Amino acid sequence: MLTVRNLKVEIAGVEVLRDVGFSLAAGKATVMVGRNGAGKTTTLRAIMGLLPWKAGSVRIDGTELGPLPGHARAGLGIGYAPEDRRLIADFTVEENILVPALVRRMSAAERTRRLDEVYSLLPQLAVMRARPGGGVSGGQGKIVALGRALMLADKVLLLDEPFQGLAPALALEYARTLAHLHSNKRDIAILVTESSPKLLNSIADATLHIERGEIESLASPGDVGGLQHA
Amino acid sequence: MFQTIVPLFVDALANAALIFFVAFGLTLVFSVLRILNVAHGSFYSIGAYVSASIGLWIVSAGLNPWLTFPALLVSAALVAALFGPLIERTLVQWTYGRGEAVQILMTFGLFLILEDLQRLVFGVSSYYEDTPVALLGSIEIGGIIYLNYQLLLIALAVVALVAMRVFIGHTRMGRLLAVVVADREISEALGIDTRRMFTIAFTLGIFLAALGGALATPTAGVAPGLGADTMVLAFAVAAIGGLGQVEGAALAAVIVAAARVLAIYLFPALDAVAPYLVMLIVLLVRPYGLFGKPAIRRI
Numbered sequence: 001m002l003t004v005r006n007l008k009v010e011i012a013g014v015e016v017l018r019d020v021g022f023s024l025a026a027g028k029a030t031v032m033v034g035r036n037g038a039g040k041t042t043t044l045r046a047i048m049g050l051l052p053w054k055a056g057s058v059r060i061d062g063t064e065l066g067p068l069p070g071h072a073r074a075g076l077g078i079g080y081a082p083e084d085r086r087l088i089a090d091f092t093v094e095e096n097i098l099v100p101a102l103v104r105r106m107s108a109a110e111r112t113r114r115l116d117e118v119y120s121l122l123p124q125l126a127v128m129r130a131r132p133g134g135g136v137s138g139g140q141g142k143i144v145a146l147g148r149a150l151m152l153a154d155k156v157l158l159l160d161e162p163f164q165g166l167a168p169a170l171a172l173e174y175a176r177t178l179a180h181l182h183s184n185k186r187d188i189a190i191l192v193t194e195s196s197p198k199l200l201n202s203i204a205d206a207t208l209h210i211e212r213g214e215i216e217s218l219a220s221p222g223d224v225g226g227l228q229h230a
Numbered sequence: 231m232f233q234t235i236v237p238l239f240v241d242a243l244a245n246a247a248l249i250f251f252v253a254f255g256l257t258l259v260f261s262v263l264r265i266l267n268v269a270h271g272s273f274y275s276i277g278a279y280v281s282a283s284i285g286l287w288i289v290s291a292g293l294n295p296w297l298t299f300p301a302l303l304v305s306a307a308l309v310a311a312l313f314g315p316l317i318e319r320t321l322v323q324w325t326y327g328r329g330e331a332v333q334i335l336m337t338f339g340l341f342l343i344l345e346d347l348q349r350l351v352f353g354v355s356s357y358y359e360d361t362p363v364a365l366l367g368s369i370e371i372g373g374i375i376y377l378n379y380q381l382l383l384i385a386l387a388v389v390a391l392v393a394m395r396v397f398i399g400h401t402r403m404g405r406l407l408a409v410v411v412a413d414r415e416i417s418e419a420l421g422i423d424t425r426r427m428f429t430i431a432f433t434l435g436i437f438l439a440a441l442g443g444a445l446a447t448p449t450a451g452v453a454p455g456l457g458a459d460t461m462v463l464a465f466a467v468a469a470i471g472g473l474g475q476v477e478g479a480a481l482a483a484v485i486v487a488a489a490r491v492l493a494i495y496l497f498p499a500l501d502a503v504a505p506y507l508v509m510l511i512v513l514l515v516r517p518y519g520l521f522g523k524p525a526i527r528r529i
C-alpha cells in the first residue's frame with residue numbers, strides 16, 4: 001500500500017531523518033515507536049508533503065509522492081491526524097470533519113455516507129458534532145482529528161502520537177476506538193506513532209523502532225504481543 | 231447644528247466607505263497571505279484612473295451614460311484580473327516565509343514601480359468624470375439635500391461587508407479560505423491548494439481596492455499621489471479595526487468619519503490628522519486594534 005525507502009530529511013541544515021524505510025499493508029496496523037525527537041513527526045510530515053525530503057522515495061500503490069505538492073497527496077487516499085490536532089476553532093466538530101468533503105467536492109450522498117460511517121465508527125463524535133472545534137478538550141480533539149482523517153483515508157491512515165498528553169482513561173478509550181476501527185476498516189493501512197508502545201500492543205500487527213532518524217529494527221507480525229484480529 | 235452636522239457626517243461616511251473598500255482588501259490579503267502589501271493603495275488609484283478613462287470614453291463616444299455604472303465594476307475587475315495573479319505569482323510569492331522586512335521592502339518597491347507606471351500611462355494631469363453623480367441626482371430628507379451617489383457608496387460598503395460574510399460562511403471557496411486563514415499547514419494536508427487560495431485572495435483584495443478607486447472617481451476624481459494618500463488612510467483604518475478583522479475595519483471607518491466631523495467642528499485644522507489621532511489612541515489602549523487578537527486567526 002505505502003512504501004517508504006531511504007527517506008532523508010534535513011531541517012535547517014540538520015539531518016533529522018537519516019534513513020527511514022518501511023512499508024504498510026492494507027488491513028494492517030503498524031506502530032512506530034521512538035523517543036521524543038527520534039523523527040516520528042518528521043516522517044509523517046514528510047509523507048504528507050509538509051516538509052521536502054533530500055533523498056528517498058515514498059510510493060502509494062506505485063505512485064511516487066515526491067513530485068506531488070502536499071495538497072495532491074491527500075487526494076490519493078491518505079488521512080493524517082497531526083500530533084497537535086489542528087482543528088479549526090471556529091468550525092463545529094462536524095464542520096471540521098467535513099472539510100475534506102468540501103475540498104473533494106463530494107456529492108451530498110457521498111458526504112452523508114462517509115459522515116455516517118465516521119459516526120458509526122466513532123460514536124463519541126456524533127454526540128459532540130455541534131460543539132465548536134475550539135471548545136472540545138484535548139482528548140476529544142484527538143478523536144475529532146481522527147474522524148476528519150478517516151474522511152480521506154481510503155488507503156492509508158497516519159496518526160501522529162495520538163496518546164501524547166491524554167489522561168489514562170481517555171488514552172484507553174482512544175486505544176479501544178482504534179482497535180474497533182482496525183477490525184472494521186480492513187481495507188486501509190494504519191500507521192500510529194508513539195513514544196511508548198504499551199497501549200498499542202493489542203492492535204499492532206507490526207512495530208517499527210525509530211532512533212535518531214533511522215529505523216532500527218523491523219519487528220514482524222508475531223514478534224509483538226497481541227494483534228490477531230482477522 | 232443638526233442641519234450641518236448630518237450632511238457633514240454623510241459626506242465623511244461616504245469617504246469612509248471608499249477607504250473601507252481599500253482597508254477591506256488590505257485586511258483580507260493580510261489574513262490569508264500574512265503579508266502587509268504596501269502597494270495596496272496603488273490599486274485604488276489605478277482603479278480610479280481606469281474607471282475615469284472608461285467613463286470619459288463612454289461619454290465622448292456618445293454611448294448611453296448609464297453605462298458608466300457597470301463601467302465602475304468592470305474597471306475594478308479589469309485591474310484585478312490584470313494585476314492580481316501576475317503580481318502574486320511573481321513578486322509576492324518570493325516573499326513567502328522570508329520575514330516582514332523583505333515583504334515590506336518588496337511591496338514598497340512594487341509601490342514605486344506602480345506609481346511610475348501610472349505617470350507613464352495616465353500622465354500627471356487629474357481626471358474627473360462625474361456622470362454617475364449627475365445621473366443619480368439628489369434627494370431631500372428633512373430639509374437637507376443629499377447626493378444619491380454618496381448614499382449609494384455607503385450602501386455598497388454595507389453590501390460588500392454582508393456579501394463577504396455570506397461568501398466566507400456559505401460558499402465552498404469561502405469556507406476553504408477560512409480554513410487556510412486558520413491553519414495553512416492542515417489545509418495543505420487536507421488537500422487544499424493553498425497557493426491557489428493565495429492567488430484568489432490577493433486578486434480579491436486588489437479588486438476591492440480598485441473598486442474603491444473606481445467608485446471614488448465620480449465624486450473626487452484622481453490625480454498623482456492618490457495611491458499613497460489612500461494607502462496611509464486605509465492602513466490606519468485596518469489597524470484601528472485590528473488587522474485581519476473585516477468588521478473591525480468597517481467600524482473603524484465609521485469612527486474615523488465621526489472623528490473627522492468632530493474635528494471640523496471643534497478644531498478644523500485637525501481634520502486631516504483626525505484618523506491618525508484615532509489610530510494612536512486606539513493602538514495605545516488596544517495594540518492589536520479594536521477587534522484584533524494576538525493569536526487566534528480568523529476571517
Ligand SMILES: Nc1ncnc2c1ncn2[C@@H]1O[C@H](COP(=O)(O)OP(=O)(O)O)[C@@H](O)[C@H]1O
Nearest residue numbers: 011012016034035036037038039040041042043
Ligand atoms: N522546525 C524544526 N527546526 C529544527 N529542528 C527540528 C524542527 N522540527 C523538528 N526538529 C528536530 O527534528 C528531530 C525530530 O523531531 P520530531 O520528528 O518532531 O520527533 P518526534 O516526533 O519523534 O518526537 C528532533 O531532534 C527535533 O529537534
Ligand SMILES: [Mg+2]
Nearest residue numbers: 040041083161
Ligand atoms: Mg512528534
